[in-house]
Amino acid sequence: MVLLAHISDLHVGSSDQSADRVRAIVSYLLGLARPVDAVVVTGDLAAKGTDEEYETLRYLLGPLKSLILCPGNHDHRSTLRNAMGFVSPDNDGPFNQWHRLDGAVVITCDSTIPGRDEGEMSSDTLTWLDATLDAARDVPALVCMHHPPTPLHIPSFDVLGLRNPDALATVVQRHDNVVGILCGHAHSASAARFHGIPVLVAPGVESTAILPWESHYDRMKDEKAPPGIAFHVLRDGKLATHFRVITS
Incomplete structure (x- = not known):
């Protein structure tokens, strides 16, 4: 069995309470009876992508093991790489990685467009994803990115979703080992399907x-709602997901 924790949209530095929310998540994960195999963070780790925010983030997430990160539209690629210790020949290029676990592969794709809020898979990222999925065809694969590739019927986020979902579909449909797509961005625990593949969106931290x-007022988000987390359980090629709200 592979057990993943999935968090997203930490926005460290956005407010005085952002760090406290991350601490609550970390404390909860450290207290689990069975440690997770990895923690996937699908973007918007920082509020503005500054060195100071990433230093705070590194300190906050430091107690966790096996972190798997991908950037969001609020992140800065090279600053994130430098702060978190990732080395790349092209520091400003797409932040794509893959992680082989015991029984699965987790692939993180950079769906960000520097300087913009909506997302797009570059041709280089799509080519890399295709080759990576082919190399890992013997195990179930989870594809992770910040921007959901399908509408969630939250207008303020749907207009800032993935701009080229058809190009992504062309790739993932060639590989029957893709069992799920993990995303963030929407700040809402949600599920959808993308060409038959489950899309699982982590709640916002x-x-x-x-x-x-839910509201008669023109409000996009609730800063007082407690942070949330998703658990993805993969066994015998079958995926199940559980959502939790962290209240302390």
Whole structure:
């Protein structure tokens, strides 16, 4: 069995409480009876992508083992790489990685467009993803990115989703070992399907999106709602997901 914790949208530095929310998540994970095999963080680790924010982030996440990171639209590629100790010949290029676990492969794809909030898979990233999935065809694969490739019916986030989902579909449909797509961005624990593949969106750590049918007011998010986390369980090629709200 592979057990993953999945968090997203930490926005460290956005407010005085952002660090406290991350601490609550870390404390919860450290107290689990069975440690997770890895912690996947699908973007927007920082609020503005500064050195100081990433230094704080590194300190906050330091107690966790087996961190798997991908950037979001609030992150800065080279600053994130430098702060978290990742070395790349092209420090400003897409932050793509793959991680082989005992029984699965976790592939993180950079869906960010520097300077913009919406997402896009570059041709280089798509080519790399295709080759990586082919190399890992003997095990189930989870593809991770910040921007969901399918609408979640939250207008303020849907307009800032992945701009070229058809190009991604062309790649993932060639590989029957893709069992799920893990995303963030929407600040809402949610699930959808993308060409038959489950799309699982982690709840926000920094805040929770207010759904259009929940409020009469023009508010996008609730900063007082507690942070959340997703657990993905993979066994015998089958994926199950559980969501938790962290209240202390």
